[in-house]
Amino acid sequence: MSTISDPPAGSFQLSMLINDTRYRSYTFQFVALILLIMAFAYLGHNLLANLRAAGLNISYNFLGEPAGYDINQTLIPYTSQSTHWQASMVGVLNTLLVAFLGCIMATIIGVFVGVMRLSDNWLVRQLMSIYVEIFRNVPVLIWILIIMAIFIAVLPQPRDFRGDDATASMVLGMFAFTGRGFYTPAPVFGPGSSVVIATFLASLVGIFAFKRYAKKALYDRGQLIPTLWPSIAIFFIPTILVFFIMGRPITLDYPALQGFNFQGGIFMRNSLIALWFALSIYTAAFIAENVRAGILAVSKGQTEAAASLGLRPGRIMNLVILPQALRVIIPPLISQYLNLTKNSSLAIAVGYMDLTGTLGGITLNQTGRAIEAIFLLMLFYLAISLAISAIMNVYNNAVKLKER
């Protein structure tokens, strides 16, 4: 029978490209590919022809020219005389900063809310459902604007701190919460501070090693070693000891009201905080649902089996449910991280100078190189998103079910 459905090779005829089911799909795919390439070639040609008709050309020379504008939040040195390329880099770093902070906070809130939605307490459960439904069903741009508006309206401005009849004052003399942002003390590293930092890093490694040891002891011998208090002790004690031994090399620079604004210390702008907070609580609502789905995906038999072995509820969650739930949670979580990163492009609504605000905003406008800037913008976002995917996929591979 096989000879009928499998004719001898060598008798290939052109008509088989249409009539033979083995080749037909290739033919159609090839035709579709050609059409797709032609469509894009037509669009590209059309673009170039229209640009030429308008007397314009495609050129990236503007990236090397001085930008001419100032940016408020710069993580790398930047002045108005820096190039457009450097301005774009400032934007990239600002995007990455808010995306990084946002992903961490969204995950913390999301996991908390997701677990609480499964609580036995009726009130907690309902409150969490209300949170999820409200925050994920209102556009994130609205949340960004609302939070910024509340921020500016509720908190005092620097001028309220001034004079004898000041209506606002600094918290503990160290922190100033103003409508323009939060001012906190900044560390100043004096000579000998590197030893303190090295000790701190070493104690972080120590905590990690201790946790591994505790885990190994649990898995190998079934021995439970408490990790919380020893970890806290390792975190603080060596660093503080070395800090005093070295003669307190690290001091704090307190913010102080000078002229129009507070000077000194670390300044977190209202735009960063509003954007960070809005993106976090919005994305956390989605993450909460992913977490809930992941936990529900682990069959109840697992909980019961663990309980019958004598594990307490907290340990059941940490040792049995969560490791399995993570396999379900991680893949949609990657999507949420990507969404958060891309949603950060709404930053200009509150004047946060992210990539869209610098390269896709002021640079585009001052140079008029719309197509070039938008194309570069797409490339940057693509690269950032692919990088996040790659990192998260490594983690996903680490926690996913390993079949042997």
Added chain:
Amino acid sequence: MKKLAILGAMTAAGLSAGVASAATLDDVKARGKLNCGVTTGLVGFAAPNANGEWEGFDVGVCRAVAAAVLGDPTAVEFVPTTGKTRFTALASGEIDLLARNTTWTFSRDVDLGFEFVGINYYDGQGFMVPKDLGVSSAKELDGATVCIQTGTTTELNLADFFRANNISYEPVPIETNAEAQPLYLEGACDVYTTDASGLAATRAAFENPGDHVILPEIISKEPLGPLVRHGDNQWGDIARWTLNALIAAEELGVTSANVAELAAAPGNNPEINRLLGTEGTLGAMLGLENDWAVKAIMAGGNYGELFEKNIGENTPIGLARGLNALWTEGGLLYTPPFR
């Protein structure tokens, strides 16, 4: 072209559609409407009134061009644009004319491929601060938080000014004038900077305009004017000479009140006759009716009338003519002769 819009792949900057057609005049006539780009709302220059009708100084230019071309000053579709979107809107053909207090600069004229048809307001960048801040000069603004409209020349001027005076500031970029007002009023910025005319217009809309002062420094030249796309000289000429006609009308004493009477029959001033089309064929040279200028002047009056009605000293905005007076009265307005 329509298919392109649906595919949308390369329309990121909107440049792929519409540029090819050169004869804007024909397009406007066929459409029966002028698409005119204006601000998203700046009282006195372009803002919708209580009835939802756009009015203002820039709107007046749009209406004059619409009247000259189509004979109907209301045949205008106003397209609100931000500092960021305005050039893309014009380059893509979404609008035929941009009358949105836009500064005439070399790179916009040459590199962006636009044609400024004239100057309808000579402006300069200024600073507005609350009175109780006790600041009397922009040079005292060291360390201040400054609200700026993004996508404008003011951003660059500001960076230059603070660098030249070696003082620091904290820029807060804002998308539109409307967004800047609450930020400034709530005290999130110490200073608001934009063109001095814009500051006056913004201040006029405040609850207590007297609590705010405009600092004496004018840190830049901002010649504001309407602009069109490069490459359609006829359309550029129409816009340029409509604006010139409004200025010439003021110089010649032609107002919306007496223009009908003057245009009824040739008078004894040949320049007025040529302007109003009772003598010569200037209108036909532009490809318009011979009474194009009459309609343009009737739409909202001559330049002086437009100024007084929208932004003059008797309006809440209260701008003096200053540089924007006729050359015969010590200003800079000087139109080439109509002959």
